Amino acid sequence: MTIREIKDLIGAEVLCCEQNLERDAYSACGCDLMSDVLAYVKDQAVLLTGLVNPQVVRTAEMMDMICIVFVRSKTPTKEMLDLAKESGIVVMKCNKRLYEACGLLYSNGLVGNKVKD
Amino acid sequence: MSEPLVFHFDINGDDFSTAGQASVQIKNNLRQLGLSPEIIRRVSIAMYEGEINMVIHANGGTADVKVYEDCVEIILADNGPGIKDIDMAMKEGYSTASDSTRSLGFGAGMGLPNMKRYTDDMKIDSTVGVGTTVTMKINIA
Numbered sequence: 001m002t003i004r005e006i007k008d009l010i011g012a013e014v015l016c017c018e019q020n021l022e023r024d025a026y027s028a029c030g031c032d033l034m035s036d037v038l039a040y041v042k043d044q045a046v047l048l049t050g051l052v053n054p055q056v057v058r059t060a061e062m063m064d065m066i067c068i069v070f071v072r073s074k075t076p077t078k079e080m081l082d083l084a085k086e087s088g089i090v091v092m093k094c095n096k097r098l099y100e101a102c103g104l105l106y107s108n109g110l111v112g113n114k115v116k117d
Numbered sequence: 118m119s120e121p122l123v124f125h126f127d128i129n130g131d132d133f134s135t136a137g138q139a140s141v142q143i144k145n146n147l148r149q150l151g152l153s154p155e156i157i158r159r160v161s162i163a164m165y166e167g168e169i170n171m172v173i174h175a176n177g178g179t180a181d182v183k184v185y186e187d188c189v190e191i192i193l194a195d196n197g198p199g200i201k202d203i204d205m206a207m208k209e210g211y212s213t214a215s216d217s218t219r220s221l222g223f224g225a226g227m228g229l230p231n232m233k234r235y236t237d238d239m240k241i242d243s244t245v246g247v248g249t250t251v252t253m254k255i256n257i258a
């Protein structure tokens with residue numbers, strides 16, 4: 001599923017790195033606990049979260065994630081967007097709740113992630 | 118064995134928002150050295166969790182990353198409060214972090230277990246009231 005398809009499915013607004021919307025996402029993770037995000041290996045993954053601080057972007061960066069979606073209309077700071085731009089991570093926000101946004105993506109074929117043993 | 122390439126970082130313990138800068142830097146350095154994306158990801162995640170730990174528990178510290186021909190060694194040292202019970206600290210879900218740390222998305226008791234998960238060897242030397250040194254190794258070959 002491309003990031004553009006994700007954007008359309010959950011009605012998200014793109015906040016940065018629009019040039020990367022055609023990139024393919026293979027998995028996703030909905031979580032407010034960054035250490036839980038870091039516990040699972042994902043490939044070209046999308047992070048959906050309601051947490052807003054620079055460590056969200058750093059976590060995504062460490063995991064080589066390609067897109068962050070802030071749910072419940074949470075808006076990241078300029079500093080966070082600047083960090084995301086450095087790594088080409090697409091940042092979007094949507095007004096859906098985490099559960100609903102994840103459910104829409106999952107039911108349209110974007111699966112979860114593999115657990116690393 | 119030839120001399121390792123060493124990268125040294127001082128981890129600022131005052132500002133949670135800048136935590137992780139050293140990990141980002143090491144990620145770039147290892148990329149320039151041409152290591153595989155999988156190794157780079159493992160090193161940077163392990164170091165990032167360690168960096169966060171040093172900021173939330175120990176008011177900062179130092180990080181040294183040594184790149185050998187066959188492995189990458191990460192040594193994280195702080196002069197923080199030390200770990201009272203290392204076995205407990207290694208259990209997933211156990212944490213002594215404050216509620217304010219949890220509200221930032223960390224302190225879920227996954228930091229040390231994640232560091233172990235992504236490394237081939239991890240050793241913790243800690244003395245209560247003196248500090249903690251965590252040494253991690255990731256094999257390249």
